[in-house]
Amino acid sequence: MDTLEQTVTNNSIIPNNVNQVNNVGIDPRDIGTPDNWVPRHPELVRLTGKHPFNAEAPLSLLMDQGFITPNSLHYVRNHGPVPKLQWETHRLTVNGLPYKEFPVTLCCAGNRRKEQNMIKQTKGFNWGAAATSCAIWKGVPLSHILKLAGVVDHKTDKPRYVCFAGCDKLPNGYYGTSLPLEWAMNDANDVILAYGMNGERLPPDHGYPLRVIIPGCIGGRMVKWLESISVSDKESDSYYHYFDNRVLPPEYDAERANKEKAWYNPDYIINKLNINSAITSPAHNERIPLSSFVSTKEYTIKGYAYTGGGQKVTRVEVSLDGGNTWLLAKLTQPELEHPAVLKRGINPIPRFWCWSFWSLSVPLYSFIRCEEISVRAWDSTHNTQPRSPTWNIMGMMNNCHFRVKVNTANQGKEFFLEFTHPTQPGNNPGGWMVKSEPPKAVKAPEPSISARTFTLKQVEKHNTEKDCLEAILINAGKDVTEEFNAIHSSKARSRLSNFYIGDLSDKSQPKL
Amino acid sequence: MDTLEQTVTNNSIIPNNVNQVNNVGIDPRDIGTPDNWVPRHPELVRLTGKHPFNAEAPLSLLMDQGFITPNSLHYVRNHGPVPKLQWETHRLTVNGLPYKEFPVTLCCAGNRRKEQNMIKQTKGFNWGAAATSCAIWKGVPLSHILKLAGVVDHKTDKPRYVCFAGCDKLPNGYYGTSLPLEWAMNDANDVILAYGMNGERLPPDHGYPLRVIIPGCIGGRMVKWLESISVSDKESDSYYHYFDNRVLPPEYDAERANKEKAWYNPDYIINKLNINSAITSPAHNERIPLSSFVSTKEYTIKGYAYTGGGQKVTRVEVSLDGGNTWLLAKLTQPELEHPAVLKRGINPIPRFWCWSFWSLSVPLYSFIRCEEISVRAWDSTHNTQPRSPTWNIMGMMNNCHFRVKVNTANQGKEFFLEFTHPTQPGNNPGGWMVKSEPPKAVKAPEPSISARTFTLKQVEKHNTEKDCLEAILINAGKDVTEEFNAIHSSKARSRLSNFYIGDLSDKSQPKL
Incomplete structure (x- = not known):
């Protein structure tokens, strides 16, 4: 049992240093926008200009935080302004309800989208590889609320859905989506209505006072600033349920998709995450002076991996020869040892809701003739990542091998090996992927007529x-x-x- | 409700022509083996010599049968002799129990293993791409039996398992394996103890009088000739539970696996199938005379696709340019229309237990400069197949792109395009994959000493x-x-x- 007041007091399962990263205040870039009251971390990389706020942490800074991401550095996906709500007057009361509190890694379905945008511009903005973060979420089991409302998950002739609606106002109406009822009603799936994040009240950017958390699924289903829930034999009628978070076959551009109503094809919806991984060390632009090469010296390649639906990441492999041979990395799953997970006990079938970290120490000399470091992960369904990206109009679910190039460079007389990631987030320059279709400059080609x-x-x-x-x-x-x-x-x-x-x-x- | 007697009478959901493929009698190759009483189809390709019986149908013959595979052509995986049991005296009585009857595609985890054996010999024999078949299975829900036995699926501190033991006697004891209890107890997963196959009593090769069917999982967990079931907080203690049906990282040979006890690493077990597909038309060695090329003529490329865990195959794509671009194939899921499925009604979240068929009509001239036709499928988790095989010591779960080579050939004055599959099953010759490590001849290198x-x-x-x-x-x-x-x-x-x-x-x- 829990009350809202208790959520603001820290307790033992939340590490003390979480949420104390930096002084987080009002960012000058938010002045003049509707978000001018939301405290934000100055180092977050803004991906859609100053507003709406869509941001990821610099990849290395994200990794420096370890398993749990502090609230101020957790990636943020907002479609519009943050609704200015009052904890005190918002209607839903959660006093006295049962709660669950456990770590969940959230991933935007657009994580690593910029790699697709370098092939051809999608309809989505430039997420790098840090549109994923892990926090300890606290909330009421959704199944409990639904049962209180009289919902029974008996077999019916037709599939049924739980529809969520947020109170954000967007150009195409409210943000909403839906989930099959059976998934929501199965307690083992841990769907919660969350009001706490890392021992604090839910911050504005993360959907305060209440949002949906659906472990193992894409972030786009976890409606923030939740206003209503309904059970229906129809899916959500929100514009964003159909025209966002879909993967269309690569041959569909927006025009063909609209013409053939491909957005409504149920095969193209995304719910569960696919298997994915990225290299975080070496970082982009990291350098190793050749003068430091000693035959006994090792370098530890590091990164993260995640998968969906509660499956486990079972294996991560690194290739130093363009994918011909693969070396088994050391895999750690901090989730298994986390106090919040130990406190709640193990499921009969364990579900895995969090990212894994992997590392592989190789002799430094392995890099001398290495052109590329690549990584791929496998999960308990024995699926793995494809080598190459498959472009799609929304730029979703990109999970190809993450490939870091190794080049030589010099600074004066000193020679280095220099590492280059595929892209850098937002409009930041850098990365070995080059836009095959350069953007046309934002000006008229001919300064003619009445210019x-x-x-x-x-x-x-x-x-x-x-x-x-x-x-x-x-x-x-x-x-x-x-x-x-x-x-x-x-x-x-x-x-x-x-x-x-x-x-x-x-x-x-x-x-x- | 059902009795055993009813299972032998045909009913409307079983197509009439199923099971009436050919006269199936005692194969001369079985004479002198313990299986000399089991009727078998003469065209099945035997993969492990004459005994034990492991066989797949010729791929084109399998496809000719359509969605439901007749019993006599269903792939067979036996570890030893078929136990000679009597329907009349076998103890387990199923009269009066509830039953489910629905189509399930079974897949051996070794399907397409020969492609791995061409890279380096694994510990497994040469399955082609037809170690998969689809039948209408009929049986008692396992959860019903377990509930009768007093099993309750409440949350416990430790995971629990259902252990199955067959009555076959093998060099390393009985064949057995286990499954997490939660999976077995969830009715939506459709785990049954089957006694009927395509409207007939379960045939000897398919585990009569009773076997386990676990839709969405590898065939190796579906114990045949079932003798006992137990619920335990330990996994099965059968030798075959640990030393079979595991995927070890590619750097493990048998010696290292034994030394490091990698067989016991829970990350390496296989349960759910991964996403897979194969091309069945053009068939291996199929030819198209160049003289038949007319600009308006089309060729229809065809094949199958399947995935695991109840996920749906959502997309199949074909490449004619070595994987650079992909064409969307037409996907049909006969399961959705099958009378047995319509009769039982739809699950709140539909589960997909069967293979899908796909086809793509291309102008015949597309093949003139095409070197290779390849296929890849995607499922509802948005995972797809990797381009290249990943060798592992057991040769399991191979699901790389299925690649058919297109060559020119001539016969006298007539020129053809000729299609070549990667391998042919068993020790049959043919296929573009060439053994990188030719087997040493079965004779001593030097006819010396007392030869x-x-x-x-x-x-x-x-x-x-x-x-x-x-x-x-x-x-x-x-x-x-x-x-x-x-x-x-x-x-x-x-x-x-x-x-x-x-x-x-x-x-x-x-x-x-």
Whole structure:
């Protein structure tokens, strides 16, 4: 039993250092946006300009935190502004209900999407490999709430669903989605309505005061700022249930998908995570001076791996020869030893809800003639990752081998081996993957017709609802080059010239 | 409710033509073996010599049967002789119990193993791509029997298991294995004790009078000739539970596995099937005369796909350019329309227990410059098949892209395109995969010392238990070249010279 008050007191299963990473305050970038009241960590990499807030931690900083990610560094996926709710007045009361508290690794289905965007721009923004984090979530079992409401999971002729609706207001209505009822009603699946995260009340960016946590599934099903739950023989009617979190076959572009209504094909929905892994050491741009090479010296390659549906990551392998041969890495599953997991006891069939860490120590000289370090993981269904990415219009579920290139470089007389990751998150430059389809510059190709030059002062006057659609009002009157590039396809870019009226004279440099 | 008598009468959900494929009688190859009473289809490809009986249908013949495989063509995996039991006197009575009857595709975990054996000999024999078949199984829900026995699936501190033991007697004791209790107790998983197959009593090769059927899992867990069931906090103690049906990392040979007790590592057990697919049309050695090429003509590439754990095969793709681009195939799931499935109604979360068929019609001219046709499938966890096989000591769970080579050939003046599969089952020759490690011939390298020549007549006298170990008694006094080659590793072959005493003068040609 638990009360909301208790959730704010720290207890033994939450490590003391969690949530005490840095002073987290209001970020200057949030001033002038509806999120100007949400404290945020300054080092989070923003992937969609300043608003809405979608961010991942720098990969190395994420790994430095270990198994449990502090709230302020947990990846954030918001579709719009954070609803400004009051813990005190929000209606749902959780006093006296049973609760579960245990670690869960959340993963955005778009984790590692930038690798797909380098092949061809998808409809999604540039997640790097850190759209995954692990926290200790605390909440009421959903099955308990449903049973209180009289829901019985008896066999019916038709499948039934639990539909979740958030109270966020977005361009296409509320954010919502649904889950098969049977999955929600099976206690072993640990679906909870969470109000606590790492021993604190749920922070605004993570869906306060109440969100859904569905271990083993993609983050996109775990509705934040939860407003209503209903059980139905129909799936959620939210726009985002159909037009987000789907994997379409690679031959579908948006046009064909719309024409053939492929978004409604039940085969293309994503629920459970697939097997995935990434290399975190060596980090991007990490260097090893050749002068430090001694035959006895070792280097420890490290990374994470995760899978879905409660399956276990059973094996991680590293290749130093382009995938011809594979070396068995050491695999650690901190979940198995975590006090929160030990406290609740073991399931008859254990479920695995958290990431695993892996490491492999190799002699430093292994890198001298190595062109690439790659990693692949296997899970208890004996599935593994494919070698190459399969592009899809939403850029979802990318789980190909994570490949880090090894190059030589010099600085003056000193030679190094230098490691390069496939991409860097957001619009950050770097990475060995090169965009095969370079984005067209955000200006008209021909400065013809009635082209003029505007000063920023002139632009700043156009910042009211009369000047633009409501959805982009917060950016009105500003230089939005970065925001525009972060989320628009090359097709959208090519249509810009129709609206071209002139150039900005005192344009600030893109903040790369 | 059902009685055994009813199981032998055909009913509407069993297609009439099933089980009426050919006259199935005693195969001459079974004479002189303990199986000399078991009727068998003459066209089954025997993979381990004449005994024990392990066989798959020719891939094209299997596909010709459609969704449901007739009993006589269903793949068979036997570890030893078929126990000679009596329906009339066998103790377990199933009269009056509830039953389920529905189609399930069984797959041996060794399906497609020969592709691994071409890389390096594993400890397993040469399954082709037809170690999978689909039948309508009928039986009592295991959960019902367990509940009758007082088993309750409450949460315990330790995982619990259902252990199955068969009544077959094998060199290392009884064949047995176990399953987590929770999986068995969840009715939605459809675990049954089966006594009917395609409307007939369970045939001897398929485990009569009673076997376990565990949909979505590997065939190796579905104990045949079932003698006992027990619930325990320990896994099965059968030798075969640990030393069979495991996937070890590729760097493990048998010696290292034994030394490090890797067989007991719970991460390496196989239960659920992984995602897999194969091309069945074009068949191996199929030819298309170039003279038949007309620009309007199409060819339909076809095959099967399956996955495990009740997941659905959601997408199958074919590549004609070595995996650079992929074409979406048409996917049919006859399970969804099958009368047996319609009769029982839909689960709240549908489970998929059967193979899917896929097809893709391409213009015939697509093959002119095509070197290879490859296929890969995806399932609802969004996992797919890896491009290349990963060798493991047991040769299990091979699920790489199935690749058919396209070559040109001529016969007189006529030119053809000719298709070549990776391998042919058993010791049958053919296939583009070439053994990288050719088997050493079964004779001593140097005909030195006291080498003699024996006639077959002389050998035939040595056919009693005094002449050999019991396990090979049925082959004593015979030319066993084929039997030996089918199941021995190159290491075993290399040790043969220690036992070399001479050559056989009137040695029959290997029956290839």
